[in-house]
Amino acid sequence: MLTLNQVARSGRMRTTLERGTGMAMTLDSPLSTTTIDVESLVSMAWRGSIRVPNFQRDFRWNWEDVRRLFDSIVRGYPIGSLLLWVRKAGAQKVRLGGLDIEAAEGDALWVVDGQQRITSLANALHPDGSRDQRFALAYDLRAQEFVKVPKVEDPLVIPLPVLFDLQKIIRWFTDHGGVSDFLEKASSITRKLRQFEVPAYQVRQADPGVLQDIFDRMNNYGKRLSRAEIFSALTAEEGEEGQLTIDLVAEHIAADLNFGVIDGNTILQGVLARRGPDVKRDIRDEFSLPDDEGKDAAYKAGEQAVRRAVEFLQNEAFVPHFSMLAYRYLLAPLARIFAHHPDPDPRNRRLLRRWYWRAAVAGPQQFKAGTGDAARMLCSRVRDNDLTGSVQDLLELVDQTNPILPDLTSFATNQAATKIVLCSWWSAGPRNPDTWDPYEISDLATCLVDRPTARDAVRYLAPNMAVTKSQRSWAANRVLMPVLEVDADEATMEITSQIDRGNPEWQAVLDSHAITDEIVDLLDQGSYLTALEKRHELLRERLRHFLGTMCEWGFENTPPLAQLVLDDESDYADS
Incomplete structure (x- = not known):
C-alpha cells in the first residue's frame, strides 16, 4: 500500500499560466507523474489523506455514472487521469460523498481534477459509504455486471464492499454454501478492482490561485464532443454511405422547411424521444436488442417526427425559425407527440399550442432541474396510445397563475x-x-x-x-x-x-x-x-x-368534444 511520500516518481515541468488580469502565474515546481492502484487510492481517501478544495463543485454523479466507472475498471478501460495538489492539511472532519472522516493533520492530496471518480470509488467500496443509494452497487456473478444491491440477499450478487475485501469475500463464500464454483470469478473481479492503476499528476504549489486556474482550464478550455457526436461515433457502421445521420436529418429539415439548422443534440433528443421518454438514457447500446428497428429506420422515423413538430411550430405557433425557438428542449416532447400521434385533431392542436407557449414563458426553472431533465420529464407525459391524456398532462406541468412577461428593455437574440x-x-x-x-x-x-x-x-x-x-x-x-x-x-x-x-x-x-x-x-x-x-x-x-x-391563461383545458362524448358513454356503460 502506497503512502503519500511513496506516490511519486518524477518529472519536472515549468508552465506559465495567465490570470484574467493579464498577470503571469508560473508553475515552477516538481510535477510528479505516477499511477496509483485503487486499493491505495481509496485507503488514502478513507483516512482523510485526500481532500477536496473549496473551488471544486459538489458531487454531481448519479448511480448510473458510478456503475459505468466500475464497469470500465473491470473491463480494463482507461478512466482518465487525476490531478492532485500536494500540501499540508489541518485536522478536521472531512465529508466525502456519504462518508464522514476524521482526518488527522499532515500532508494531503487535494483533488484538482478527478473528484467524481475518487468520491465514487471511496464510497462504493466502503460499508458506510455504500449505504448512500448513489453508491450502492453489487456485482452479479451470473450476469457478470454491476447492479443495484438487492433487497433480499442473493449469494451470487455480492455488494462491492464485500467483493473488494479479500477476507470478506472468502468469508462470504464460506457462509453461502453451494456457490463455490463462482469463487474464482469473484476473486478475479476483486483483483481487478484492487489492482487497477489510475494515472495521476501531482504538483506542489503554494498559490491556490494557480491550481484554481488549472482547474478552470481543464474544465472549460477546448471543445469537447457533444452527446450527438458521441452517439454518431458509437453507432457508425462500415459502408454506411448514403444512410441517414444526425447531421443529414438537420440538413433535410433546414432545406425543406427553411427552419434553419437544428443542432445535433436537439435532433438526437427528437430521435430518442420517439423511441422512449428518457432522452438522457445511456446511448451506447441504443440499437443492441436483436429485434430493434435499427439505426437507419430510427433516423427516418425520427426525422419525420421532428419535421412534423417543426411544421406545427411554424404554421400554428408562430415560431418560424430555429433561432426563435424559446428553448430547444421543448422540441423533444413535440417530436414524441407527433411521432405517436402524427395528425392530432384541431382541439388538441390548439391545446398543444397553448402548452408550448405556456412552457416557453415559464422556462425550465419550473422543473427545478436542467433542460435535459426537463425534456425527460415532459416526454414521460406523452403516451403512445393516449393523445388527449398526454396533452392534458403536459398542460398540467405548466399551469401558471401569475405569468411574467418578457422584459422589453433588454433585447438579446440569444435569450x-x-x-x-x-x-x-x-x-x-x-x-x-x-x-x-x-x-x-x-x-x-x-x-x-x-x-x-x-x-x-x-x-x-x-x-x-x-x-x-x-x-x-x-x-x-x-x-x-x-x-x-x-x-x-x-x-x-x-x-x-x-x-x-x-x-x-x-x-x-x-x-x-x-x-x-x-x-x-x-x-x-x-x-x-x-x-x-x-x-x-x-x-x-x-x-x-x-x-x-x-x-390562453385562465381558459379551461377542455379536451376535444369527441373525447367528452366517449367518456360519457363509458360512464353510462359502467352504471
Whole structure:
C-alpha cells in the first residue's frame, strides 16, 4: 500500500499560466507523474489523506455514472487521469460523498481534477459509504455486471464492499454454501478492482490561485464532443454511405422547411424521444436488442417526427425559425407527440399550442432541474396510445397563475425572452418597406443561413449615437427585417425619408412593425427617446395580446368534444 511520500516518481515541468488580469502565474515546481492502484487510492481517501478544495463543485454523479466507472475498471478501460495538489492539511472532519472522516493533520492530496471518480470509488467500496443509494452497487456473478444491491440477499450478487475485501469475500463464500464454483470469478473481479492503476499528476504549489486556474482550464478550455457526436461515433457502421445521420436529418429539415439548422443534440433528443421518454438514457447500446428497428429506420422515423413538430411550430405557433425557438428542449416532447400521434385533431392542436407557449414563458426553472431533465420529464407525459391524456398532462406541468412577461428593455437574440418577443413580431406579419409585401419564412432562412441566433435579421430603429447605451438595448429600438447584406450592428431602418403619407400600403408597413405616425414624426424631429418610449408601450401591449392569445391563461383545458362524448358513454356503460 502506497503512502503519500511513496506516490511519486518524477518529472519536472515549468508552465506559465495567465490570470484574467493579464498577470503571469508560473508553475515552477516538481510535477510528479505516477499511477496509483485503487486499493491505495481509496485507503488514502478513507483516512482523510485526500481532500477536496473549496473551488471544486459538489458531487454531481448519479448511480448510473458510478456503475459505468466500475464497469470500465473491470473491463480494463482507461478512466482518465487525476490531478492532485500536494500540501499540508489541518485536522478536521472531512465529508466525502456519504462518508464522514476524521482526518488527522499532515500532508494531503487535494483533488484538482478527478473528484467524481475518487468520491465514487471511496464510497462504493466502503460499508458506510455504500449505504448512500448513489453508491450502492453489487456485482452479479451470473450476469457478470454491476447492479443495484438487492433487497433480499442473493449469494451470487455480492455488494462491492464485500467483493473488494479479500477476507470478506472468502468469508462470504464460506457462509453461502453451494456457490463455490463462482469463487474464482469473484476473486478475479476483486483483483481487478484492487489492482487497477489510475494515472495521476501531482504538483506542489503554494498559490491556490494557480491550481484554481488549472482547474478552470481543464474544465472549460477546448471543445469537447457533444452527446450527438458521441452517439454518431458509437453507432457508425462500415459502408454506411448514403444512410441517414444526425447531421443529414438537420440538413433535410433546414432545406425543406427553411427552419434553419437544428443542432445535433436537439435532433438526437427528437430521435430518442420517439423511441422512449428518457432522452438522457445511456446511448451506447441504443440499437443492441436483436429485434430493434435499427439505426437507419430510427433516423427516418425520427426525422419525420421532428419535421412534423417543426411544421406545427411554424404554421400554428408562430415560431418560424430555429433561432426563435424559446428553448430547444421543448422540441423533444413535440417530436414524441407527433411521432405517436402524427395528425392530432384541431382541439388538441390548439391545446398543444397553448402548452408550448405556456412552457416557453415559464422556462425550465419550473422543473427545478436542467433542460435535459426537463425534456425527460415532459416526454414521460406523452403516451403512445393516449393523445388527449398526454396533452392534458403536459398542460398540467405548466399551469401558471401569475405569468411574467418578457422584459422589453433588454433585447438579446440569444435569450429566450427575446426569442419570444421576436415570435410576437413575426405573428404581426412584418412587411418589407421596399416591396410592401410581408416577409416569408424563406426570407428569414436566406438571411440567417446557419446563424444560431436571429441577430442578422434585426435592424436598429434609431442611430446608436442618438440614444443612450441603455436605450440601445430596448426592443423598441429594433425592427424585424430579414434583409440580406446588412450589418445588424450599424444598419438602421431609414423610414422617415421614404414614407408616402396617406398611402394605405405604407401604413400597413408601419403598422406591421408597431410604428405609428406619431412615432414617425418624433423620429423625424430627432426626438428618439420619446419615440422609443411610445413604441415601447405599443410593443408591450402587443406582446401582452399575443401571449394572451397563444397561452390562453385562465381558459379551461377542455379536451376535444369527441373525447367528452366517449367518456360519457363509458360512464353510462359502467352504471
